[in-house]
Amino acid sequence: MTQTSQKPAIEVRDLSLRFGGLQALNEIDLDIRPGEILAIIGPNGAGKTSFLNCINGFYHPYRGQIIYQNKDLTRLKPHKIAELGIARTFQNIELFSGLSALDNLMAARHVHMKRGALLGCLYFGPSRREEIAHREEIEEIIDLLEMEAIRKKVVGSLPYGQRKRVDLARALCMDPKVLLLDEPMAGMNVEEKEDMARFILDIFELKKIPIVLIEHDMDVVMDITQRVAVLDFGIKIAEGTPQEIEDDERVIRAYLGEE
């Protein structure tokens, strides 16, 4: 692969995050390369979600840099980072549960909407054309993620696996340049997991963007990712191909505990 020689999409340097006395992340160095699916694994409380939260601006680390398009993201607000094209999904699904799947997706497109609220209210001419254009984009995503049947269903009434799918669609609606997925397959049955894995691969092939995912299921990780980073107590203890990681002594110790 030639990717190693390419400039990373996101460079994380010396990233450290602390909650009071708790060291959540400690001097993490990690490159997210263009054209790869990178998995972040680690035991509970290892700092995986905190790592994503730093990248998309929910947390501000006390030390270190996150370089994306020659900009340091560490001091930026989440909505600014979203506008720069970094989209994510959430472990606990953050959607408007009273709105339909479609409305949730339309709302997510707002970062790309040029007309203000006032013009939007009038809904004619340019605003109307803009809505239609966005709806077309969204229909492409609905097709991609096979959400036709739930398009007009209220999100709160959907089963968990499908809400996860809406969450992923919402992230895609932002037309991301980097996609961060926080446990996209947690709590799913085998069939739903297979579907989700297929969707992630489809997105990867179609959009050709780097995808970072936190995942516990090693089978999935082995199947769909090119590279894996392992966190344990806020420290990156290993990085490599899925095969290397599976055989790594430190990783086995982190998961199974010290003898």
Add this chain to the structure above:
Amino acid sequence: MAVETLPQALKENYIKYGSRAVAMRVKDRGIWKEYTWQDYYLKVKYFCLGLMHLGLQQGDHVSILGENKPEWNWAELAVQSAGGAVAGIFTDCRPEEVKYYAEHSDSVFAVCHDQEQVDKFLEIKDELPKLKKVIYWDPKGLWSYKDPILISFDEVIELGKARDKENPQAYEDMVNQGKGDDIAALCYTSGTTGLPKGAMLSQKWLVDFVIDWGKYDGWIGKGYEYLSFIPPAWATEQGLGIAGAILGPLTVNFPEEPETVQENIREIGPHVLFFGARLWENLNRMIQAKMMDSTYFRRLIYRTALPIGLKVAGMRTGGRKPGLIWRIIYFLAHHAVFRQLRDRIGLSNVRIVYSAGAAVSPDIIKYFQAIGVDVRLFYGSTEQGVNSLPLAGDIRPETSGLPVPWVEIKLSEEGEILIKNQYPFSGYYKDPEATQKKVKDGWYYTGDFGHLDESGHLIVMDRMDDLKELAGGKKFSPQYTEIRLRFSPYIKDVLILGGPDKEFVTALVNIDLENVGRFAEAKHIAYTTFTDLSQKPEVIELIKKEIDKVNATLPEWTKVKRFVNLHKEFDADEEELTRTRKLRRSFVEKRYEHLIKALYGDQELYTVEATVTYRDGRKGTIQTAIHVTDV
């Protein structure tokens, strides 16, 4: 020139309607996209020429594997234009099965829906030397596939356009050469034994039979809307969605996804519809559940209107015309409830509603009749098309209606249904032996057991292979009787007994505790346990009446002559039922051996002592006197 083939009929429609009438509609990206007859014709023409460019010869076979979409119809007509035949494959087939169909049908092309189906062919392509190309119409997920055997539907169309420029007359000439005897489709029948057989359907089957069917049942020339939903690999959809659509003509509507049918059907409001038995049951259950969630006031109106609907439907079934008063009351009920209800489930406009393939409970049929939807179960087969069909105004829940005019039905000595058909199939592909076994002296042996009632209506009961024999050699169908008895709300399960050593048919009945319990309460009958309730004289009388009702639809020798209400429920914990609640026949027969002996003896009371295994593993015995009752 008389139209002999579907491509010729399509050409006529193209000349007659051009771009002025919609031939098909498909929902894509949330929008209904329309195709006119001109679009249809041109797609078929170019796809056909494209295939010929890739090496399709006259008379070649092509496999199609996908959901109901316009591309299926286009591909099928394109192949038929070249005098070829299509072999439809069901989308849920595993690669080994797909391989069998593609190999057996000698397919030179495979037309696939999407990645899922393409993957199947890529897995087996090395074992199919005759296969030239795999064509897909939905490119999703196939972006990075590089296999040279793949080509997209649109690319084939482009190839066809180029070829058309070279020789603009070629396609029409070819279509004009088509003959009614050309084989148009291979429909594989899921034989209960052995491998599936490919029934060859000719253009005559698709054109002449379907025109007769449409005229007989009145859906030709009405401009009806049709919802394409059943698998096109199935002969019924070949007749309705593909041939019927062109000959009707019907506007075919393709739902967005199988899961969105409920939503799409409402947007379309089709006139012609075919749902399988299970779907009617699901629809009924869905309505019941939604009503239960509704407000008290709405439920009250619904519960007032429904009995009115049932009453009037009952009158119509019995051949009586409801009186003026009833018509007024029904009119009110219709406007208060049924009209809105039908709108909600998308059945506002339905005129022609079919079901077939499996028994639908008479209660479900009556229910839909009550709200004004006449579901008609026809009897037919892949090989013989539609053989009997209840006509509007003469729908009886127990029967499959009168034989259709182009078919003659008689029964063999054993009770097998035999059919002589003006439009029979053309034999099984590469299997003349199997054809000979099924067709003797022009009569087709259906393998189905049934009889014709006094008014000539056909009643289909069971597969011949599943029949049991009574002493004296007469055959009967335990399953048919069991299914009919289970439709009764008071009977939860039943085992029908008989055999070469038995003179007549008997039944072991499991009462339905909940419904019989409610019956007992209403009649002020005190009872303690299931056992006690099951042996109450009133309950025995109730079950006897239910058996009487079913007996009335049975030929004399298969009527249930004696029964017992079992003292306990069949239980999966005791291995009497499988976990999916199917009766384990031989196990139960063995277990109640002595009781069954008593059924054929002359005692009226029989005492059982049964071991019961409790959930915690302990065992106990119960002793009960069971009444043996003559019907």
